Amino acid sequence: MTRSAQWTPVPVPAGTDPHTVPSHWFNLVPSLPAPVPAPVEPEDTGDQDAWGPRIALQQRIRLDAVRAQDSASEPFLAIPERVREELAAIGRPTPLLRARALERYLETPARIYLKREDVLPTGSFKLNSAVAQAYFAAEQGVDTLVTETGAGQWGHAVAWAARRFGLKAVIYWAGVSARQKPGRKALIEMLGGEVYSSPSDRTPVGKALLRDGRHLLGSLGTAIGEAICHAAQHPDTRYISGSNLPHVLIQQTVIGQETKAQLAALGERPDTLVACVGGGSNLGGFMGPYLAEKAERGEELLLLGAESASAPRLTEGTLRYDHADPEGITPLTKSYTLGRDYELPETHVGGLRQHSGSPIIGVLRGEGLLDAVAYQEADAFETGRLVLSTEGMLIAPESCHALRAAVQRAVQARESGREEVIVACVSGNGVLDLDGYLAHR
Amino acid sequence: MTRSAQWTPVPVPAGTDPHTVPSHWFNLVPSLPAPVPAPVEPEDTGDQDAWGPRIALQQRIRLDAVRAQDSASEPFLAIPERVREELAAIGRPTPLLRARALERYLETPARIYLKREDVLPTGSFKLNSAVAQAYFAAEQGVDTLVTETGAGQWGHAVAWAARRFGLKAVIYWAGVSARQKPGRKALIEMLGGEVYSSPSDRTPVGKALLRDGRHLLGSLGTAIGEAICHAAQHPDTRYISGSNLPHVLIQQTVIGQETKAQLAALGERPDTLVACVGGGSNLGGFMGPYLAEKAERGEELLLLGAESASAPRLTEGTLRYDHADPEGITPLTKSYTLGRDYELPETHVGGLRQHSGSPIIGVLRGEGLLDAVAYQEADAFETGRLVLSTEGMLIAPESCHALRAAVQRAVQARESGREEVIVACVSGNGVLDLDGYLAHR
Numbered sequence: 001m002t003r004s005a006q007w008t009p010v011p012v013p014a015g016t017d018p019h020t021v022p023s024h025w026f027n028l029v030p031s032l033p034a035p036v037p038a039p040v041e042p043e044d045t046g047d048q049d050a051w052g053p054r055i056a057l058q059q060r061i062r063l064d065a066v067r068a069q070d071s072a073s074e075p076f077l078a079i080p081e082r083v084r085e086e087l088a089a090i091g092r093p094t095p096l097l098r099a100r101a102l103e104r105y106l107e108t109p110a111r112i113y114l115k116r117e118d119v120l121p122t123g124s125f126k127l128n129s130a131v132a133q134a135y136f137a138a139e140q141g142v143d144t145l146v147t148e149t150g151a152g153q154w155g156h157a158v159a160w161a162a163r164r165f166g167l168k169a170v171i172y173w174a175g176v177s178a179r180q181k182p183g184r185k186a187l188i189e190m191l192g193g194e195v196y197s198s199p200s201d202r203t204p205v206g207k208a209l210l211r212d213g214r215h216l217l218g219s220l221g222t223a224i225g226e227a228i229c230h231a232a233q234h235p236d237t238r239y240i241s242g243s244n245l246p247h248v249l250i251q252q253t254v255i256g257q258e259t260k261a262q263l264a265a266l267g268e269r270p271d272t273l274v275a276c277v278g279g280g281s282n283l284g285g286f287m288g289p290y291l292a293e294k295a296e297r298g299e300e301l302l303l304l305g306a307e308s309a310s311a312p313r314l315t316e317g318t319l320r321y322d323h324a325d326p327e328g329i330t331p332l333t334k335s336y337t338l339g340r341d342y343e344l345p346e347t348h349v350g351g352l353r354q355h356s357g358s359p360i361i362g363v364l365r366g367e368g369l370l371d372a373v374a375y376q377e378a379d380a381f382e383t384g385r386l387v388l389s390t391e392g393m394l395i396a397p398e399s400c401h402a403l404r405a406a407v408q409r410a411v412q413a414r415e416s417g418r419e420e421v422i423v424a425c426v427s428g429n430g431v432l433d434l435d436g437y438l439a440h441r
Numbered sequence: 442m443t444r445s446a447q448w449t450p451v452p453v454p455a456g457t458d459p460h461t462v463p464s465h466w467f468n469l470v471p472s473l474p475a476p477v478p479a480p481v482e483p484e485d486t487g488d489q490d491a492w493g494p495r496i497a498l499q500q501r502i503r504l505d506a507v508r509a510q511d512s513a514s515e516p517f518l519a520i521p522e523r524v525r526e527e528l529a530a531i532g533r534p535t536p537l538l539r540a541r542a543l544e545r546y547l548e549t550p551a552r553i554y555l556k557r558e559d560v561l562p563t564g565s566f567k568l569n570s571a572v573a574q575a576y577f578a579a580e581q582g583v584d585t586l587v588t589e590t591g592a593g594q595w596g597h598a599v600a601w602a603a604r605r606f607g608l609k610a611v612i613y614w615a616g617v618s619a620r621q622k623p624g625r626k627a628l629i630e631m632l633g634g635e636v637y638s639s640p641s642d643r644t645p646v647g648k649a650l651l652r653d654g655r656h657l658l659g660s661l662g663t664a665i666g667e668a669i670c671h672a673a674q675h676p677d678t679r680y681i682s683g684s685n686l687p688h689v690l691i692q693q694t695v696i697g698q699e700t701k702a703q704l705a706a707l708g709e710r711p712d713t714l715v716a717c718v719g720g721g722s723n724l725g726g727f728m729g730p731y732l733a734e735k736a737e738r739g740e741e742l743l744l745l746g747a748e749s750a751s752a753p754r755l756t757e758g759t760l761r762y763d764h765a766d767p768e769g770i771t772p773l774t775k776s777y778t779l780g781r782d783y784e785l786p787e788t789h790v791g792g793l794r795q796h797s798g799s800p801i802i803g804v805l806r807g808e809g810l811l812d813a814v815a816y817q818e819a820d821a822f823e824t825g826r827l828v829l830s831t832e833g834m835l836i837a838p839e840s841c842h843a844l845r846a847a848v849q850r851a852v853q854a855r856e857s858g859r860e861e862v863i864v865a866c867v868s869g870n871g872v873l874d875l876d877g878y879l880a881h882r
Contacts, residue, residue: 007464023448090833091536091560101605119532119560121833123872160833164542183624183875190829190878388631392531392562392601431564431872434624437631 018084021092024076026253028288028360029246031075033295033367036246036359039331040321050204051232054331061231061239065136069247077250079132086131086164090120092254096262101390103410110413110420111268112406115259115286117427118395124428125282126157126242129251133240134161143236144168148198148223150278151177151350151398152184153428154242159193169193170237172200172226175218177350184432198222203229205327215326219344220279220354225325243279244324244335244358252285259423260289268421270301272409275425276401277305277314277372278351280358286425287370294369303364304409305372306401308352308380310345313338314365314372322356335362347377348436351398351427373408375401381440383407384430396428397436459525462533465517467694469729469801470687472516474736474808477687477800480772481762491645492673495772502672502680506577510688518691520573527572527605531561533695537703537864542831544851551854551861552709553847556700556727558868559836565869566723567598567683570692574681575602584677585609589639589664591719592618592791592839593625594869595683600634610634611678613641613667616659618791625873639663644670646768656767660785661720661795666766684720685765685776685799693726700864701730709862711742713850716866717842718746718755718813719792721799727866728811735810744805745850746813747842749793749821751786754779755806755813763797776803788818789877792839792868814849816842822881824848825871837869838877 029036041054051057059067069077079087099112117125137145145162148171149155155171162169171193178185178197188195196202198218199209205225209215215222224241231239241248263270273290275283287294287303294301307314313336322337324330337356344353364370380400387403388394395403406424413420430437470477482495492498500508510518520528540553558566578586586603589612590596596612603610612629616638619626629636637643639659640650646666650656656663665682672680682689704711714731716724728735728744735742748755754777763778765771778797785794805811821841828844829835836844847865854861871878 007462008460019449021448089538095532097530163830164833183872186875186879187829187835187872190826190835190882191833192830385631388628389604389633392605392632394628394631431624431628434627438627441631 018081018088021084021087022079022254022257023084024078025250026257026289027072027075027077027250028253028284028291030073031291032360032363033369034363036363037334039333042328042332051329054329057232058331061228063133063136063142063238063240064140066133066247069250070245080135083132083135086135087128087254090127090131093258093262094119096259099391102387105390106407106410106414108410108414109417110410110422112410113263113423115255115423115425117255117282117425118393118399118429122153122156122160123432124153124157124396125252125255125285126154127160128254128285129242129248129281130154130157130161132251134165134167137167137238138165142167142238144170144234145240146170146227146230146237147240147242148172148220148227149242150174150220150223150353152181153351155193155195156184156188157242158240159188159191162193163191170230171195172198172223172230174198174220174223174350174353176346180348180435181432198226200226202226205229205329208327215343217344217346221325221340225327225329228329243281246360248281249284249288249358249360252281253288255282255285255425256287256289259286263423270423271420272302272304272422274304274306274402274405274422276352276398276427277307277357277361278354278398280361282425282427284358284360303370304405305370306405307372307374308347308349308401309374309376310347310349311338311353311355312374313355313357315374319362319366324356333359335359336365348433348439349377349380349397351396352401373405375404378440380404381437384437393426394430395426396430397433399427402427459522459529462525462528463520463695463698464525465519466691467698467730468513468516468518468691469694469725469732471514472732473801473804474810475804477804478775480774483769483773492770495770498673499772502669504574504577504583504679504681505581507574507688510691511686521576524573524576527576528569528695531568531572534699534703535560537700540832543828546831547848547851547855549851549855550858551851551863553851554704554864556696556864556866558696558723558866559834559840559870563594563597563601564873565594565598565837566693566696566726567595568601569695569726570683570689570722571595571598571602573692575606575608578608578679579606583608583679585611585675586681587611587668587671587678588681588683589613589661589668590683591615591661591794593622594792596634596636597625597629598683599681600629600632603634604632611671612636613639613664613671615639615661615664615791615794617787621789621876622873639667641667643667646670646770649768656784658785658787662766662781666768666770669770684722687801689722690725690729690799690801693722694729696723696726696866697728697730700727704864711864712861713743713745713863715745715747715843715846715850715863717793717839717868718748718798718802719795719839721802723866723868725799725801744811745846746811747846748813748815749788749790749842750815750817751788751790752779752794752796753815754796754798756815760803760807765797774800776800777806789874789880790818790821790838792837793842814846816845819881821845822878825878834867835871836867837871838874840868843868
């Protein structure tokens with residue numbers, strides 16, 4: 001049979017070659033303009049209360065390999081071959097899509113590129129880090145992983161990765177999100193994950209919140225507290241995080257490295273990078289590999305974080321030491337915070353719904369490298385419907401915030417006539433968030 | 442910054458280069474061992490009743506370009522550049538995944554490969570043909586596309602593609618599936634599609650079925666009848682099909698061509714190709730490009746279709762002329778059929794739920810090239826849960842049938858010790874079919 005010479009079949013089947021996946025994680029920390037403030041022990045409790053010294057507790061319940069990453073000073077950390085294979089198998093490198101239909105609709109001279117983390121098997125970027133941490137856990141001989149989840153995307157990713165590496169997964173899920181998403185809950189359970197709605201009556205932290213009638217809707221913070229409790233009480237279990245901490249941001253830098261290579265192949269240089277920001281791991285992973293370029297180009301390269309107006313840490317919070325959980329069993333870390341007593345309202349944007357965030361994001365924002373903007377949920381979903389009706393992608397409520405910022409830049413570019421190159425990270429897909437879309441129809 | 446030489450970044454960003462997509466569709470018809478029997482006019486009604494001559498009606502309501510494809514004799518048909526661009530943008534070539542975790546679970550020496558049509562933006566292979574037909578409609582200056590859908594995947598794909606090409610979409614949806622899937626219905630409507638549950642009171646065909654109390658659950662056939670009625674009554678509208686007909690199978694051959702190239706790059710040669718079969722378009726598109734190899738290798742290459750035991754056309758039906766709709770407003774076509782009066786039971790496998798099928802599949806099966814097997818819904822979902830728990834993919838209920846056949850082959854391979862290469866088409870994903878999974882938990 002003849003075959004036209006026009007067709008260049010993919011030389012290697014997509015999803016099967018680990019060598020198309022970055023060989024190293026990029027370590028953001030040495031590239032920051034200021035050191036990341038170390039966690040400290042709270043003075044008011046010290047080592048006197050039931051939880052003892054917080055930092056020692058963290059060291060006991062965390063995986064050895066991630067603790068090593070948190071204190072690494074090398075600019076690149078090798079990705080284990082088995083992790084690269086898994087990253088290839090889940091579909092990395094993910095596509096970089098030129099959003100031409102959205103551009104046409106906006107009548108903008110800007111060129112909008114979307115980094116498509118929404119196409120990963122669990123529907124969000126969270127899987128990049130879950131795969132790495134599950135691998136480290138399996139290497140360390142750990143039996144069970146326990147974690148918290150806000151919107152459910154991290155919990156889903158952990159259940160997925162745990163299953164792939166033969167581990168058990170226990171997930172404390174911010175109650176309001178868990179109740180909103182029966183489909184995602186069912187999926188996590190079908191993957192073998194144990195799910196508990198937080199605050200729960202399974203841990204001292206959850207019991208205290210229920211007893212006092214505080215944070216009854218649940219939040220990432222309440223779930224963090226409960227997951228740590230759980231780990232403290234189960235010696236065969238390790239506690240892992242999907243956000244905030246340096247190792248998570250580092251593990252997410254596959255996103256930014258791929259984006260750089262893909263843009264370079266197109267001969268493009270970004271003017272604006274935009275991502276939504278909750279704990280900061282998609283933003284950090286996406287923008288981290290651009291820190292050297294940011295240092296060089298200054299205001300010519302805009303780094304923009306889009307947050308939820310229901311948890312406006314970067315736009316209205318303060319940069320100070322605070323606990324990541326309302327009960328205060330985490331060490332104090334320095335980041336933008338609304339205070340651990342801030343009662344988060346009910347929203348469909350569970351991934352951006354937390355009172356504090358990442359110390360690395362704190363440095364970026366504090367040093368003036370990161371701009372920020374906050375959006376109301378209804379406005380974000382409006383952008384989501386625009387993206388669906390132009391590009392045909394149903395994106396996660398969190399990602400809608402990033403896209404809203406991208407759209408606003410593109411509209412400004414129309415007014416100024418500037419051929420701005422805007423690159424947005426699409427952190428997840430919204431198929432399991434359809435109810436949120438429908439609530440704002 | 443240094444970068445390890447181990448990393449070969451993707452030379453061209455995934456999803457942006459139309460030249461990695463096949464340049465031509467493969468025309469199955471000239472490769473068949475027997476001619477495809479032409480449609481004929483029913484004798485009992487002829488041109489006497491309200492619908493007049495069926496074949497002339499079809500010619501009037503269909504797109505010019507697809508009618509040309511149905512009668513083409515060339516072995517390859519060029520894919521218009523704009524369609525190739527769109528196929529690249531939706532993520533073609535789709536990944537070919539080695540299902541190593543499934544292999545390990547089954548302890549099989551077989552190598553199982555999965556062609557991942559589930560990763561396309563609407564969650565199924567249907568988009569390949571919808572994009573082509575929407576392009577042809579836009580070229581012809583058509584205003585609106587009307588179609589039927591069984592499980593909703595084709596309707597979703599048509600709404601998606603119509604939006605991309607600036608067309609309206611009207612969709613008649615087999616009632617039982619439409620009611621089972623409020624999420625998919627909402628998505629189609631958010632894309633601008635008009636959805637009607639069939640049988641409806643909007644068309645003479647629907648009204649007759651409602652009046653007589655026949656086929657009240659609805660089926661692909663009832664929806665076909667209503668969509669044709671609708672087109673007959675709206676001159677600015679064209680009727681398109683997502684299955685059965687030669688042009689649809691031809692447009693789906695991007696699947697098989699990519700699979701061949703991807704397997705060749707791995708140095709693999711398939712022993713078994715398996716796909717689920719409803720109207721036959723994923724099976725035909727996947728296996729069509731292997732017809733020459735099948736003619737050469739005979740029984741050494743097994744082509745296997747997996748159907749639903751609730752609509753067992755290939756395993757229990759007969760190869761004869763029949764209407765594709767219960768009211769008989771389609772021409773008679775020759776395929777395996779259970780008879781147009783066969784009342785299909787309620788199942789969650791809407792994509793395989795029809796009484797007849799494709800004339801091309803009829804030839805393949807009738808000439809002994811295609812083997813077939815039928816599965817109960819509950820057994821198919823059990824395989825779906827196995828695939829989720831090993832490979833982490835939630836596949837569509839229809840695809841579960843194909844995977845069940847693949848798993849059975851792999852188990853036989855374990856017993857015989859044969860290193861069989863099994864390649865299965867994963868026609869769609871199951872995120873919008875979670876309720877079906879839960880009904881069989």
